[in-house]
Amino acid sequence: MDNVDFKDKYGPVALVTGASSGIGKAFADVLAAMGLDLVLVARRLDRLEKSAAKLSQEHGVQVRSVQIDLSAPTATQQMLDATGALEIGLVVSNAGFGMKGAHADNDPQAMAEMLMVNCHVPMQLAHGFIPRLRRRGRGGIIFTSSVEALMGCPYSAAYSASKALVKSLGEGLWAELQPDGIDVLTLCPGATESEAAANQGIDMSTLPEVMSAEEVARLTLENLANGPVFISSEYYRATFETLLAMPRRDALMAMAGQMRR
Template identity: 45%
Template sequence: MTDFRNRYGAWALITGASSGLGAEFARQLAAQKLDLILVARRADRLKELATALKLEHGIQVKVVPLDLAKPNFIATLKKHTAKLNIGLVVNNAGFGMSGEFTENNLDYELRMLDVNCRAPLIIAHEYGKIMASHRRGGIIMVSSVVSFQAVPYMTHYAATKVYDLLLGEGLWYEMKKYGVDVVTLCPGATETEFSNVAETKPVPGAMPAPPVVAAALDALGHKPYVTAGFKNKFMVFMTRLAPRSMSTRIAAQIMKKLGRS
């Protein structure tokens, strides 16, 4: 694995670090001796993780309790990071919602758009600009395997994840000339709090978070996007071969079993 502190600098910013994949990114980057800025709404969770990581790894950890759906969240983030050299950004915070599109609450869907798309766009722009001027840095986008086909009954969530994948893939190419590595992680079902929040049944055979995060860190600087686990890689491969309407129909059948509809 890359020596992250030498390659990217001292500080990594991780959004959605209060649980699941974000908390695991924090643990694995702490083990790499990076100093961390942990962002999410649940301050108690962030503080607990920060205390544990400082104790175990002797690193600095700053906690920024923040709602990324707030229009001017970036002002708060900039205030907390003004004096820090952020070399690595993990745009991980996100959530899903299952159900019939027209029956779902539109305000909730709009918040999802803000957290899953608007926030990573603004964060990538703000810190990407600084990284480009320093001629080094890394950005990890977190998309999903659902970004390779439409997913009826989780329609808008899948659309937000396509946005993350294409934003990340485009930046992978554009930022190369500045020495900035970009990778997009496309996890399949992973054991986190995601399905509770999205109100879906847990997916049988979901992967634990550590190998999913390790795949992203291994791929940074080497690949434009990465999917962890053989089953997920195979599924993505087959999806790309199949007619799009067929993939959509299959996804709908799966969601009828897993979701509220």
């Protein structure tokens, strides 16, 4: 699909959450280069406005920055209200964060906020935008999940569980919305360069086959019509295929041992 056809189906405007850094920012960069106008959502308004000015200057697109704390109960309604007058053809529900370590050591408030951002927002965002996309008769929704959604991951249990919800949500909606001409793709990236990883205390230099956020975003958009699930990393796809082929107890103990090391 060339840029003109892509914009006709998924444009003229795309909404991207978590757009101030990482994969979300990369989605914005690639979509702007394809000629789509954008609504960028995140907490850090200064970063959004800087990115918006750059994308508008380089690609001649209109970019709106919307500052929203996605852990707030009203976050989804704020996004729906902010885009009410726009023709959104693509919803990129990308925002999310995680935590690594023993589950008993996690901060309860942080876990509650993680569930709001990782689970509540994608579910409610899809609920709010599906009627709009149906009226258009075409469009798309992208959910950013994780390869950790493919099975419960020790020492990442809460995050893994939250991303499993996203994967199940995306798979179910893919089948529901196919008759309406709406493509749904759930992205399950492996190790990807991002601030989020650093904030979790992850040393990216210790991980194999780390992909750039730009490559993950580009490949995801190229595969938007090939749902329901897209694993962007061949390495991590093969790794989890191996784990899933093992007896589950053996796979979980192997992962736990690796995480402890």
